[in-house]
Amino acid sequence: MDMVKTTIRSITVEPLNIPLREPFAIATGSVMEARNVLIKLTLQDGSVGYGECAPFPPSTGESQSTALAAATGCIDLLIGRDAAQWRILSKLIRSLYFSQMTVCAGLEMAILDALTHSYGIPLYIFFGGASTFIETDMSIPLVTPEHGYELAEEIMARGMKTIKVKVGGDLREDVNRVEAIRSGAPHLGITLDANQGYTPHEALLCLEALDDRDIRPLLLEQPGPKDDLTGMRYVTQHTTVPVAADESACSAAAVAQIIANQSATVINIKLMKTGIVEALDIAALCRASHTQLMIGAMIESRLAISAASHFAAGLGGFTFIDLDTPMLLTEDPFTGGYEQKGGIYQLSETASGLGVTPK
Structure with missing residues (x-):
């Protein structure tokens, strides 16, 4: 029964843009806004988990558009899989999207958020x-x-x-x-x-x-x-x-x-x-x-x-x-x-x- 409860039912992916109060300049570049990706993942029992990918081109080599593409590519990969097997799912995502680490992070975040909602315990x-x-x-x-x-x-x-x-x-x-x-x-x-x-x-x-x-x-x-x-x-x-x-x-x-x-x-x-x-x-x-x-x-x-x-x-x-x-x-x-x-x-x-x- 638990297998069914924690099965991934749906995933949505969308851009998440938030302006900064002032330009944030570091030695490798300057940014004016967060250009991130929001992931929403729903389990069979209705538990919802959220994940965020924060690509920062000078540091991660990713951009919002590459992260959106990779996260969208993972939807069919994950639907119908059991979130309780989060380590196996993490390995699966990484095997295909090893250059898109913020996407791996965002999906792991969404999976664990949904799973711990389903279990009724805080993530910490x-x-x-x-x-x-x-x-x-x-x-x-x-x-x-x-x-x-x-x-x-x-x-x-x-x-x-x-x-x-x-x-x-x-x-x-x-x-x-x-x-x-x-x-x-x-x-x-x-x-x-x-x-x-x-x-x-x-x-x-x-x-x-x-x-x-x-x-x-x-x-x-x-x-x-x-x-x-x-x-x-x-x-x-x-x-x-x-x-x-x-x-x-x-x-x-x-x-x-x-x-x-x-x-x-x-x-x-x-x-x-x-x-x-x-x-x-x-x-x-x-x-x-x-x-x-x-x-x-x-x-x-x-x-x-x-x-x-x-x-x-x-x-x-x-x-x-x-x-x-x-x-x-x-x-x-x-x-x-x-x-x-x-x-x-x-x-x-x-x-x-x-x-x-x-x-």
């Missing part, structure tokens, strides 16, 4: 129930020092505890931006994200210049090109600031190599890079090797951010949490998933699944 409990909340930082993109100062004051007023600063452009401008942000929010923690923008030498020069100004970041993320694990290892060996791999950490195999080479001390998991099943494997690899965990996101709405929050809270043990993108959007087309107070996303009110519904 399904993932292990280690915690009922997470606390995110908030990002400041590549802006002028003056604007960085204003944004830092706003972030402090919101009750956040950590600011993530985008760097990886001109070294002097980067250092001035970080210094201005520190002045605007003197007591908040600062993490840096170079998005592959530095050479190993520049990354160390940046940290040295900040050290001269008594600024010690909590983290330096992806200092150089994603394929240059030797360069990242050089940075890691020459600073006591934790170094995180993000774009380099694109699969469980890549993470195994990063850990073996001691190229980074922190791994940034993003569901959009690897999908949920592989993210579980990466988290296990990091735990086994005492490598610190971080969770991040592309330009995602409350829907995908809820999935990442449930994942991180359910597993527990994430040192760095960067799930702020819904705060950068002009509107929130969804409700539920979590209750926000300052940087804290509280999940304990979620009755089942992700608890997210379109407005």
Whole structure:
């Protein structure tokens, strides 16, 4: 009987466009809006699950149009299959659409959301129930020092505890931006994200210049090109600031190599890079090797951010949490998933699944 209940009855796929409050510029490109894909999946018992694909061309090599095509291609593949076999379905999707990882992530999200609705449990409990909340930082993109100062004051007023600063452009401008942000929010923690923008030498020069100004970041993320694990290892060996791999950490195999080479001390998991099943494997690899965990996101709405929050809270043990993108959007087309107070996303009110519904 349970087999029938959790059979996938229907799937719909549509574009999800949400403008940003201001342009979000990082070292590899700038975006004006989230151009995502929304998936709605319904089971035989009427349980509905939602998934979001957030392709970000500079990072994922996907676009909204390729994600729409791939997600639509999966409809016939999945209808009539049992959502309870979510690992088998994940493998099936990945075997065909291995270059469209945001689609794999969005479909896994929709399948698990529908399944846990059917089971009557929240997703964070399904993932292990280690915690009922997470606390995110908030990002400041590549802006002028003056604007960085204003944004830092706003972030402090919101009750956040950590600011993530985008760097990886001109070294002097980067250092001035970080210094201005520190002045605007003197007591908040600062993490840096170079998005592959530095050479190993520049990354160390940046940290040295900040050290001269008594600024010690909590983290330096992806200092150089994603394929240059030797360069990242050089940075890691020459600073006591934790170094995180993000774009380099694109699969469980890549993470195994990063850990073996001691190229980074922190791994940034993003569901959009690897999908949920592989993210579980990466988290296990990091735990086994005492490598610190971080969770991040592309330009995602409350829907995908809820999935990442449930994942991180359910597993527990994430040192760095960067799930702020819904705060950068002009509107929130969804409700539920979590209750926000300052940087804290509280999940304990979620009755089942992700608890997210379109407005």
